[in-house]
Amino acid sequence: MASENIAQEKKNMDCENVAARGIHFVLVHGGTHGAWCWYKIVELLEKDGHKVSAIDLMSAGTSPVTADSITSFEEYNQPLMHFLAKLPQTEKIVLVGHSLGGVSVVRGSEDFPHLIAVAVYVCALMFRGGEYLQREKEMMRLDRDIAEQVEYNFGNGMEEPPTSGLMPKKIQRDFFYGTTSTLDATLASLLLRPCPVAVANMSLETTDERYGVVPRVYIKTIKDNALSLAKQEELIANSPPQKVYTLDTDHSPFFSAPEKLHSLLLEIANTYCS
Numbered sequence: 001m002a003s004e005n006i007a008q009e010k011k012n013m014d015c016e017n018v019a020a021r022g023i024h025f026v027l028v029h030g031g032t033h034g035a036w037c038w039y040k041i042v043e044l045l046e047k048d049g050h051k052v053s054a055i056d057l058m059s060a061g062t063s064p065v066t067a068d069s070i071t072s073f074e075e076y077n078q079p080l081m082h083f084l085a086k087l088p089q090t091e092k093i094v095l096v097g098h099s100l101g102g103v104s105v106v107r108g109s110e111d112f113p114h115l116i117a118v119a120v121y122v123c124a125l126m127f128r129g130g131e132y133l134q135r136e137k138e139m140m141r142l143d144r145d146i147a148e149q150v151e152y153n154f155g156n157g158m159e160e161p162p163t164s165g166l167m168p169k170k171i172q173r174d175f176f177y178g179t180t181s182t183l184d185a186t187l188a189s190l191l192l193r194p195c196p197v198a199v200a201n202m203s204l205e206t207t208d209e210r211y212g213v214v215p216r217v218y219i220k221t222i223k224d225n226a227l228s229l230a231k232q233e234e235l236i237a238n239s240p241p242q243k244v245y246t247l248d249t250d251h252s253p254f255f256s257a258p259e260k261l262h263s264l265l266l267e268i269a270n271t272y273c274s
Contacts, residue, residue, distance in 0.1 A: 023117075023269045024051040028080060029180035030099025030124070032166055034061020037098070037188065040258035043264040045265070055080050057104065059164075059196055067164035068155025070196035073103065075106055080104050084112045094269050097124045099251065100140075100199065101229060110206050110213040112211055116214045120265065121241070123221040123232060128239045129204030136238075139231050140200060146175065153194055164194035174227050178250035179257075188255070200270040216241035217268050219253070219261070226251035244270075 008058025025045055027038045042052045058076045059067040070076050088091070095116050097105035109119050127136045142150065149171055152162035167175055169189050177185040206212070218241045220232050222244035236244060245264050249256045 022051060023047055023273050025094045025096060027054040028097040028101035028104045029060060030101045032192045036061055036191055038254055041254050041262055043171045043176050044258060044262040055083055060193055067194040067196040068153055070197055070198050073199045073202035076196055076199050077104050077107055077250045080108060084108055084115060087115055091115060092273060094118055094120060096120040096122060098122045099124055102126050106206060110211040113210045113214050118215045118217060118268055120217050120268055123224055123227050126218060126235045126239055127204055129206050132238055137200060160196055166192060166194040168259055176251050178225055179223055180252050180255040184255040215272050219264060220244060220246045221249045221251060221253055222246060223249055224251045
C-alpha cells in the first residue's frame with residue numbers, strides 16, 4: 001500500500017512538473033472523426049495549463065471541403081502540414097495521432113523532426129513506409145463483413161469507384177465505441193463524416209535521419225475492434241517505439257478512458273519534454 005502511495009505521489013509530481021512548463025500538445029484525429037473527438041483531452045490538458053491544438057484534417061470536422069473531392073492522402077493531410085510549417089522553428093511539441101491519424105504523425109515526423117519532442121500513437125497506424133508500405137496499406141482494409149456494410153458515396157458517378165465511406169450507425173458502437181458511454185457514442189454518431197477513399201493513395205518513405213530521430217511512444221488498446229491488437233503489435237514490431245503503454249479500452253480511449261489517456265500523455269510529456 002505504501003509503495004502504491006509513493007508511486008501515486010511521484011505521478012502527481014511529474015504531472016505538476018509538466019504543467020509548470022506548459023507543453024504544446026498537437027492532436028490529430030482518425031478517419032471519419034474530427035478535432036471534436038479530443039474534447040475531453042483538450043479540457044483536461046488546458047486545465048493543467050498546457051497549450052492544445054486539435055487539428056481538423058481536410059474534409060473532417062469543420063472543414064468546408066467534401067470527402068468526395070479528396071484525391072490523395074497528401075491533400076487530406078494538408079491542414080496538419082500547414083500548421084506545422086507555421087510553428088516557430090525553436091518550438092517543441094507533443095504530436096499525438098489516433099488511428100489513421102498515425103500516418104499524419106509519421107509524415108509530420110519525417111518533414112518536421114526538429115519540432116517534435118515525442119510522437120505518440122494512440123491505437124494508430126504507425127507506418128514505416130517504403131518496403132513495408134504495401135503490407136501496411138493492407139492493415140487499413142476492413143474485414144469483409146464490415147466493408148460490406150459501409151455506406152459508400154460515389155462522387156464521380158455510380159459507374160466509378162466510391163469516393164468516400166462512413167460506418168453505418170448500427171455498427172459504429174461495436175466497431176469504435178465498445179467501452180464508451182452511450183452519451184459519447186451518440187454524440188459521435190451525430191458528428192462523424194465520411195472518410196475519403198483516396199487516403200489509401202499515399203506514398204510514404206521514412207528515413208533514419210528524420211523520422212528515426214523522433215522518439216515514438218505507442219498506446220495499445222486491447223478491446224479494440226477497429227484496429228485489432230494483432231495489427232497494433234505488428235506495427236510495433238515493424239517500427240519499435242521507445243515505449244509501449246496499454247489501455248484496457250475500445251478504439252476510442254479519448255471517450256472511454258480520458259483520465260487514463262490524459263495521465264499517460266502527461267507522463268510521456270514529462271519524459272521527453274524535460
